[in-house]
Amino acid sequence: MNDLAELVSQRTDYPWVFLATAAGQKDAVVHTMAALMLDSIEDPSMPYLPSSLREFVEALAAWDVRLLAELAKGWTPPSQLHPTLGWFTLNVWYAALRHIKDFNVVTLEECKACPMRELDQQAELLWRSSPAEILDWTEIDDKLKFKISAARGEYRLNERLLQESDILNMSRSQLSVLLRNSDRLSENAKNKLVEISSEAVKQYCGSDLWTKKYDYRQKISPTEISMGRVCSLIELCDEIGVxxxxxxxxxxxxxxxxxxxxxxxxxxIYTLLGRWYLH
Structure with missing residues (x-):
């Protein structure tokens, strides 16, 4: 990965700084950490949109999640966020939570006390407490009939979405549910997931990666083989050790x-250089 990191470190101006940070370029990392300090996040003259703050979080997490966890200790706690004035800080918490959960920076109770529902939803996904029951590929539809509550509805895994040929039709939310429950898959199910994911990556690499052109004669459509889904599948395989x-x-x-x-x-880039988890 060293040559890939060197390739994306050549520019550190905005917005190339995101890629350079993920690669660990020193000046870019310093810039990103400064942008994620509490004083910067809550400064009324903050030059970045919430979407940019989320990118800074993801980039730093890809390089060194420990640095992100240390920064998070200085952010306004979720329970103290103002319903309207805390929007920028909410965005960094939301993006960071999946990366820093295991660093004991914040608890489920603190997230559930946040006056903004979005963080509570993310915490419910991350702090799943149901037993890690082992499931085979053919049993997933029967066993994974749980629902995850969210302000905008409920996510459910169903038979159609879990057919071998249809797993690539999953929404990012549904792929996120599968990621959170990857510890419940049997070896047979994991092998099948790797087989499907590997084929998807090969087909995507054979398409025009940047202009998103695709051969419509292929079995899998352009919307199914998107960059987001490819990243999701790479991370899913990462989670099961492949x-x-x-x-x-x-x-x-x-x-x-x-x-x-x-x-x-x-x-x-975050996926290839680090460990980037989906919403």
Whole structure:
């Protein structure tokens, strides 16, 4: 991965700073950490939109999640966020929570006390307390009939979405549910997931990665093989101990010169260089 990190570290101006931070470029990391200090986040003259703050979080987490956890200790606690004035701080908490959960920076109770419902939803996904029952691929539909409550509805895994040919149709929310429950999959189910994911990555690498052109004669449609879904599948395989990054990394190196907007490929860089988990 050293040559990939060197490739994306060549520029540190905004918004290329996101990629350079994920690669650990010193000046970029300093810039990102300064942007995520509490004084910067809550400064009325903050030059960044909430979406940019989330990118800073993801980039720093890809490089060194410990730095992110240390910064989070200085943020306004979720329970003390103002319902309207705390929007910027909420965004950094929301993006960071999945990365820093195991560092004991914040608790489920503190997240549930947040006056903004969005953080509570994220915490419910991360602090799942149901037993880690082992499931085979053919049993998933029968056993995973749980629902995860959210302000905007409920996510459910069902038979159609869990067919081998249809798993790529999952929404990002549904893929997130599967990620949170990956410890419940049997070896057979994990092997099947890796097989499907590896094929998806190969097909995506064979498409025009940056202009998103795709051969409609292929079985899988352009909407199914999107960058977001590929990142999701790579992370799912990561979670069950299988690395399928290499082909995607090679394809990225070849096509990097054609990138005009680094924010369009930032999720892929976070995934290839670090551990980037979905909402």
């Amino acid at each position: 690395n399928i990054r290499s082909e995607m990394t090679d394809a990225f190196r070849i096509r990097f010169a054609s990138v005009d907007d680094p924010t369009e490929i930032a999720p892929l």
